[in-house]
Amino acid sequence: MDFSVILRTVGILSLISAALSAIISLSEKVFNNYGTCELDINGGRKVLKVEGGRSLLSTLASEKIYIPSACGGKATCGLCKVQVLEGAGPILPTEEPYLSQQEREKHMRLSCQIKVKGNMKLGIPEELFNIQEFVCEVESLTDMTYDIKRVRMKIPEGQQISFKAGQFMQFYSKPYGKVKEEAFRAYSISSKASEHDHVELLIRLVPGGLVTGYVHTALKEGDKVRLSGPYGDFYLRGNCEELIMIAGGSGLAPIRSLIYDVIEKGLPHKIRFFFGANSRRDLYYVEEFAQIEKDYPQFSFIPCLAFPKPEDEWTGNTGFVTVALDRDVDSGAGKEAYLCGSPGMLDASIKVLKSKGFTDETIFYDKF
Amino acid sequence: MKENPIELKLRQDMTESLLGGDTRPLSEIIESDLAELSAAGLTQRQLAEAMRALTEKGLARQGIETRAGDHTVLVEEYMGRIGCPFKHAVREAKRNTTVTDGKGKTLRWSDLSIHLIEAHGFFQGLGSPYRLEPLELAAFLGLI
Amino acid sequence: MPQISPFVIFFASIITSNMVLSNFLGMCSYLSVSGEYKTATGLGMAVTMVLTLTTVINWAVYHYIIVPLEIEYLQYIIFIMVIAAVVQILEMLMDRYMPDLHAKLGIFLPLITVNCAIFGVTLFTVIRSYGFLQTLLFGIGSGLGWWLAINMLAAIREKMAKNKLPAGMSGTAVSFIITGIMAMAFMGFSGIFTIQ
Numbered sequence: 001m002d003f004s005v006i007l008r009t010v011g012i013l014s015l016i017s018a019a020l021s022a023i024i025s026l027s028e029k030v031f032n033n034y035g036t037c038e039l040d041i042n043g044g045r046k047v048l049k050v051e052g053g054r055s056l057l058s059t060l061a062s063e064k065i066y067i068p069s070a071c072g073g074k075a076t077c078g079l080c081k082v083q084v085l086e087g088a089g090p091i092l093p094t095e096e097p098y099l100s101q102q103e104r105e106k107h108m109r110l111s112c113q114i115k116v117k118g119n120m121k122l123g124i125p126e127e128l129f130n131i132q133e134f135v136c137e138v139e140s141l142t143d144m145t146y147d148i149k150r151v152r153m154k155i156p157e158g159q160q161i162s163f164k165a166g167q168f169m170q171f172y173s174k175p176y177g178k179v180k181e182e183a184f185r186a187y188s189i190s191s192k193a194s195e196h197d198h199v200e201l202l203i204r205l206v207p208g209g210l211v212t213g214y215v216h217t218a219l220k221e222g223d224k225v226r227l228s229g230p231y232g233d234f235y236l237r238g239n240c241e242e243l244i245m246i247a248g249g250s251g252l253a254p255i256r257s258l259i260y261d262v263i264e265k266g267l268p269h270k271i272r273f274f275f276g277a278n279s280r281r282d283l284y285y286v287e288e289f290a291q292i293e294k295d296y297p298q299f300s301f302i303p304c305l306a307f308p309k310p311e312d313e314w315t316g317n318t319g320f321v322t323v324a325l326d327r328d329v330d331s332g333a334g335k336e337a338y339l340c341g342s343p344g345m346l347d348a349s350i351k352v353l354k355s356k357g358f359t360d361e362t363i364f365y366d367k368f
Numbered sequence: 369m370k371e372n373p374i375e376l377k378l379r380q381d382m383t384e385s386l387l388g389g390d391t392r393p394l395s396e397i398i399e400s401d402l403a404e405l406s407a408a409g410l411t412q413r414q415l416a417e418a419m420r421a422l423t424e425k426g427l428a429r430q431g432i433e434t435r436a437g438d439h440t441v442l443v444e445e446y447m448g449r450i451g452c453p454f455k456h457a458v459r460e461a462k463r464n465t466t467v468t469d470g471k472g473k474t475l476r477w478s479d480l481s482i483h484l485i486e487a488h489g490f491f492q493g494l495g496s497p498y499r500l501e502p503l504e505l506a507a508f509l510g511l512i
Numbered sequence: 513m514p515q516i517s518p519f520v521i522f523f524a525s526i527i528t529s530n531m532v533l534s535n536f537l538g539m540c541s542y543l544s545v546s547g548e549y550k551t552a553t554g555l556g557m558a559v560t561m562v563l564t565l566t567t568v569i570n571w572a573v574y575h576y577i578i579v580p581l582e583i584e585y586l587q588y589i590i591f592i593m594v595i596a597a598v599v600q601i602l603e604m605l606m607d608r609y610m611p612d613l614h615a616k617l618g619i620f621l622p623l624i625t626v627n628c629a630i631f632g633v634t635l636f637t638v639i640r641s642y643g644f645l646q647t648l649l650f651g652i653g654s655g656l657g658w659w660l661a662i663n664m665l666a667a668i669r670e671k672m673a674k675n676k677l678p679a680g681m682s683g684t685a686v687s688f689i690i691t692g693i694m695a696m697a698f699m700g701f702s703g704i705f706t707i708q
Contacts, residue, residue: 090615097455183383373623
């Protein structure tokens with residue numbers, strides 16, 4: 001075998017591979033380089049210069065603008081919608097299922113699916129600019145009921161949390177036990193909005209749940225956890241005389257925060273708080289609400305037990321929260337309703353409220 | 369056989385808890401389960417309907433154990449909704465149904481599990497904590 | 513160069529020498545992506561595009577690089593490298609200038625790199641020593657033929673999706689049977705013209 005043939009073969013192959021690699025990296029430089037793009041948010045309120053080529057969601061996140069998302073950019077939750085007035089290109093097949101006709105007309109897009117390829121004009125709600133990431137130390141873990149834990153966390157030095165009562169945080173779990181993945185879920189803030197150095201969440205154990213399982217079995221006091229927020233448009237509007245609050249289970253969290261907000265600001269609204277539970281063991285914060293009732297006559301607390309046990313010796317309201325609602329609330333005039341709880345309870349309560357004359361404009365609840 | 373790239377993307381985007389370390393292509397997972405089911409003369413629809421009937425029965429007395437024939441049903445709801453991993457614009461309520469049959473066997477499913485079985489024939493990967501074995505489920509529901 | 517009109521080659525490669533139905537090339541993606549008509553259309557379109565481009569480029573590579581350098585024994589490796597490079601560049605181009613098309617076809621491009629129909633067509637043009645125009649039309653025709661075949665299979669599979677099949681026959685098994693029957697049907701065209 002002639003040695004020069006081997007050399008020649010190796011040489012030619014190397015040359016051709018080198019040439020092809022050069023062509024590929026050259027075209028990557030030319031075609032895949034979107035250069036610096038300008039993101040104009042809310043008509044010039046904020047102008048960002050960013051490196052193009054990544055998804056809008058992650059580009060904004062690296063600029064400290066956190067768009068809420070429940071799936072982390074996989075196009076399965078449809079929550080990361082952002083108004084893109086210019087520069088987004090056509091609607092992609094992955095976005096199609098999540099955009100209604102109305103949203104299309106408003107130029108809403110899924111920010112996790114569209115890529116920044118040039119200058120863009122965006123419309124982002126101002127609240128989202130306040131969102132921060134925190135790495136907090138868990139200060140205390142308290143069992144509120146047999147399946148609800150209160151997690152109190154200290155905001156790190158140098159940071160402050162300011163939120164509107166009723167908003168929620170995203171809480172990130174770490175891998176634990178057999179669970180090898182990180183996950184995050186949204187939980188409403190239960191602490192007072194006037195408290196800027198601590199934040200409290202109420203987390204109910206979901207059997208088989210990834211994040212709630214982490215909180216209930218793996219999390220310890222002193223652990224560090226990651227949070228981002230605050231998110232959400234569930235907060236006090238107050239264009240009324242009376243506030244009807246309805247909650248079940250861990251839905252008490254944002255309502256507690258809202259009630260303290262009204263009281264601390266000295267607002268004149270009457271508040272009626274209907275709390276639905278199955279039996280005595282699902283009730284919590286009862287003494288605290290009884291105390292508020294004593295101190296502030298504008299507030300009344302109406303716990304309803306759907307299925308009280310004999311040993312509960314329950315003398316209060318019996319039946320679903322909707323029964324008490326139907327009986328006690330006469331009309332929707334001059335009232336706003338704030339709801340937080342399981343989807344079934346929300347649907348049933350909204351039905352009752354609407355029959356009383358409440359409208360979509362006077363009923364507020366979280367949609368996450 | 370090569371994996372359909374659309375399915376591959378779906379599978380890569382799924383959480384580990386849905387697949388439980390099952391590395392087969394989605395169509396293989398689904399086809400092998402559906403083959404078992406059709407060999408028993410059943411459809412995914414029948415299973416889903418029987419599951420939904422039990423969930424609805426329990427929903428009327430949410431949070432309390434209810435008798436439904438031979439089964440004891442407990443439905444519990446949690447805050448929030450969960451999206452369909454097949455990228456349907458479906459967001460099911462976080463609602464768990466725990467059912468115990470006359471022999472003391474207990475199975476649990478969520479509203480999303482029902483949707484996954486009915487619309488996608490997906491019983492979740494082998495090894496997933498949420499997996500429902502098609503024939504086991506059918507026997508449990510009294511369909512075979 | 514054989515004395516066949518490029519147009520005869522074009523039609524023959526769609527009907528009588530269909531890549532799937534007479535050569536059984538590109539079976540892998542043909543079987544795995546034929547569950548849905550819409551998806552099959554996407555893949556068919558992408559294959560047609562890549563096939564046309566790579567066949568022509570590989571023809572040029574063969575005649576202007578491989579033959580002058582007398583390295584015919586390296587042609588397989590070089591063809592495959594060229595196909596891989598072309599697909600990568602095509603994806604970048606599409607992402608930049610045709611976002612619409614990229615959204616529809618982009619996901620299939622990596623799969624196409626290793627589709628043996630693409631490589632097969634290139635080799636046919638070399639073995640049969642086609643001229644440029646013949647190569648071009650053979651590339652386009654083969655792509656369209658592949659597209660036609662996968663769309664037919666997908667349409668039949670969609671229609672059959674609700675039907676009950678004996679255990680062990682569903683999925684891939686029945687796809688092979690359908691393909692076999694389609695191939696036999698296509699043999700009926702073989703009297704019209706032939707290019708082999």
